[in-house]
Amino acid sequence: MxxxxxxxxxxxxxxxxxxxxxxxxxxxxxxxxxxxxxxxxxxxxxxxxxxxxxxxxxxxxxxxxxxxxxxxxxxxxxxxxxxxxxxxxxxxxxxxxxxxxxAFVLAEAARGVAVGHARVFGIILGTGVGGGLVEHGRIVSGAGGIGGEWGHGQVVPESRIAPGANPVFACGCGRKGCLDTIGSARGLERLHRFLHGVDADSIAITRGAEGGDAQSVATVDYWCDLVGGPLAMLLHAVSATIVPVGGGLANARGLIAALDARVRANLLTPAATAVVVPGRLGAxxxxxxxxxxxx
Ligand SMILES: [Zn+2]
The missing domain is CATH 3.30.420.40 (ATPase, nucleotide binding domain)
Structure with missing residues (x-):
């Protein structure tokens, strides 16, 4: 035992x-x-x-x-x-x-939605953005244990032409414009506020988008641009073939399906089936x- x-x-x-x-x-x-x-x-x-x-x-x-x-x-x-x-x-x-x-990625690779895939890049979209890379059932831990941690590094630069035009937010790591400031549940809410001047929680935004609310649809569309591009690049770089999603936003099935569609549109090698998928093992x-x- x-x-x-x-x-x-x-x-x-x-x-x-x-x-x-x-x-x-x-x-x-x-x-x-x-x-x-x-x-x-x-x-x-x-x-x-x-x-x-x-x-x-x-x-x-x-x-x-x-x-x-x-x-x-x-x-x-x-x-x-x-x-x-x-x-x-x-x-x-x-x-x-x-x-x-x-651990989340190991579990999904061994018993969940990523069984049978040699390289699995799992992501956590919760209060923050996390991730992990598993290769043939083993964690790629990287220097300092940050292998797979894709939340930090600038994905939203300040506009040189129109300062203030881009959603550049301060990150907890001390940098600005990190994926973590946009890709998390709080990031989705920040982006919605930036675009429309409206406070709404991530559940209301994702449900609103599924129901056709124009502001929510616009927020989710922009969010998919900002998260889907870097994610497709990562999949090319590490040759991963599936992305199990954990964290609170994994429950927003419409959002994850929209992200999957955006990532697949960016892949150089077309994928016949879904690549970005909610994890199967839950809590x-x-x-x-x-x-x-x-x-
Ligand atoms: Zn950061």
Whole structure:
């Protein structure tokens, strides 16, 4: 039996998997965001409840592939810690740690919508933009653990001809015009406000577009330009053939279908079937990815 966990900024999903990969015992608990001892206790209690000989964790934040140190602004209890090593020392069992976006892609590649694809570039469109690249069932972690992280880098430059004409927003990384400022749910809302001067949440915008509301249709169309172009370029560069989508915007099926159409229009090699598709595993993708990552 293996204990697997998906550690997010609000909750920890924790479950015991049998050797065949089926979920048995499981719990959903608040994340101890400020208390390392409570974080350790959460796992110790789980191991006391269900006997497991190792632990696999998918977590929000970067995981440095060399040092194992986690960088997570929202979960201060683990920020700056060599999480796998320190938790293993405290629990007395081996602990494997992977980034949650990477876990999502691993899961969809192993058991979800991307089964059978050699190279899978998965994306997270939630409160921010994330991603991960999996090749033949293995994460391409890259330098510093940022492999597949496509959210940062300018996709919207300031207009030299008409300053202020382009939707250039400040990014949390300190740069301006990053994909993260546009491609996320908040980005869609920012873009809508920029274009129409109207505050609306991402659900209202995506539903509005599906219902034919002219302003929402225009926002989604521009959003597809800004996200679909860079995504097509990435697919060319890494030779990935499918893009599972996770995060809140994955539930906006019309939006994802529109993005798929825009990406496929940009592909040099025509794709006969959908390329950008919602993930199939839903809320269990992180747990399943943690299990797959544990080998
Ligand atoms: Zn950025």
């Amino acid at each position: 293996r204990l697997c966990a998906d550690v997010g900024g609000s909750f920890v999903e924790i479950a015991a998997f049998d050797d065949a990969g089926a979920i048995g015992w499981r719990r959903k608990l608040p994340t101890p965001v400020d208390d390392w001892a409570a974080f350790v206790a959460l796992f110790a209690d789980a191991l006391a409840a269900v006997a497991c000989d190792r632990v696999s964790i998918a977590t929000a934040g970067l995981v440095n592939p060399r040092s194992g140190i986690v960088t997570s602004a929202n979960i201060r209890s683990i920020d700056g810690r060599a999480l796998g090593e320190e938790l293993s020392a405290a629990l007395g069992v081996p602990v494997r740690v992977v980034n949650d976006a990477d 269990d993708a992180g747990l399943i990815g943690a299990f797959v990552a544990g080998g």
